[in-house]
Amino acid sequence: METILIGLIIPLLGTMLGAAFVFLMKDEMSPRLQKTLLGFASGVMVAASVWSLLIPSMEMAADSGRWSVLPAAVGFLLGICFLLLMDELTPHLHIGTDKPEGPRSHLSRTAMLALAVTIHNLPEGMAVGVVFAGADSGLSGLSLTSALAVSIGIAIQNVPEGAIISMPMRAAGNSKWRSFFIGSLSGAVEPIGGLAIILLASLMTPALPYLLAFAAGAMFYVVIEELIPEASEGEHSNLSTIGFAIGFVLMMVLDVVLG
DSSP states (O other), X not given: OHHHHHHHXXXXXXXXXXXXXXXXXXXXXXXXXXXXXHHHHHHHHHHIIIIIIIHHHHHHTGGGGGGGGHHHHHHHHHHHHHHHHHHHHSOBOOTTOOOOBSSOOOOOHHHHHHHHHHHHXXXXXXXXXHHHHHHHTTOTTOXXXXXXXXXXXXXXXXXXXXXXXXXXXXXXXXXXXXXXXXHHHTTTHHHHHHHHHHHHHHHOGGGHHHHHHHHHHHXXXXXXXXXXXXXXXXXXXXXXXXXXXXXXHHHHHHHHHHO
């Protein structure tokens, strides 16, 4: 249980470390660095979705023969639909834009920014929670070390995410501590979401293959809807491609070596 709790907290620590960059950097993050980090985060999330979620989902259903792909396919599509629904029903505002998304509301800009990053980080917490739930249940294809690999990978990509959130907040006129707090708060939903998935999985063990794929679909939605468009628009998009390749390979290596 202690290992699981540590695994749930590690991604939050990565976000807090990234948010702390606001105390070390005087100027706003350069577009080159921001695009590289966005690409890196995308690569980590895609690799984690494939190697740590979708493949184990199919391996758990291997006894079903050719239908072993069914839980992965259904769960993946449900994860996409869930994040699409959250995106449509939650008023939020992405960093670098002035046009709110979702239904109209009277929430402050800061509150809508916080909701945007909450939507973004929830799938990552779910992914960490479900791999630990699978490892704790003793299911084949998942171990505590492979679950820790996912947690560490998510934490690594959370470092640039924390900086990407806190630095623009500081540039917009917020204090360093307020910017740090908001940047750190963006990762608070991850251990909460992970714990919720673990508790759910303990009650619905047969649903684990679907939950693994569900988390993968939710993460893919974030990558396709938010990260890749932000990383690819304008100049220096080649840097985001390089960042993606590095992030993907790093997460793949972590999964294989530690798994």
